Amino acid sequence: MSMKKTRVPGTRVRKADDHDRGCVLIGDTDDPVVLVHYRRERVVSWDSGFEFVTSSAPDPEDISDDDIKLLCLHCLKLRHPEVERGLLLARAYGSSWWSDEEGSWMAEDEDGNEVLFASGDEPDDAGQEGRP
Numbered sequence: 001m002s003m004k005k006t007r008v009p010g011t012r013v014r015k016a017d018d019h020d021r022g023c024v025l026i027g028d029t030d031d032p033v034v035l036v037h038y039r040r041e042r043v044v045s046w047d048s049g050f051e052f053v054t055s056s057a058p059d060p061e062d063i064s065d066d067d068i069k070l071l072c073l074h075c076l077k078l079r080h081p082e083v084e085r086g087l088l089l090a091r092a093y094g095s096s097w098w099s100d101e102e103g104s105w106m107a108e109d110e111d112g113n114e115v116l117f118a119s120g121d122e123p124d125d126a127g128q129e130g131r132p
């Protein structure tokens with residue numbers, strides 16, 4: 001039996017959104033996310049491993065059960081598009097945080113160096129060299 005899939009040239013297939021992975025959010029859901037933690041171990045099968053902390057979250061020692069929410073990861077990303085880069089850094093380095101000062105998500109690599117996204121507002125060195 002042929003398993004060949006129908007494919008029309010010039011089209012792309014858009015998969016349905018998956019709402020099957022959960023994450024933890026600490027703080028008020030409407031406030032911006034300022035910190036992302038990621039752990040590789042999964043507590044349950046739908047666990048994404050991500051934990052988000054918003055600007056209104058209490059200090060770690062003051063967090064109560066009321067501050068901790070379980071949310072769908074996909075829906076959280078729709079609601080908080082600002083976390084996309086934080087997610088990438090946290091997945092790579094375990095944690096990331098938003099820096100107002102740098103205007104960027106930041107993380108720390110294995111050697112203790114700070115890792116941040118280029119802002120996109122300024123041309124990077126390579127780009128500058130290529131200019132007339």
Ligand SMILES: [Zn+2]
Nearest residue numbers: 019072074075
């Ligand atoms: Zn969802």
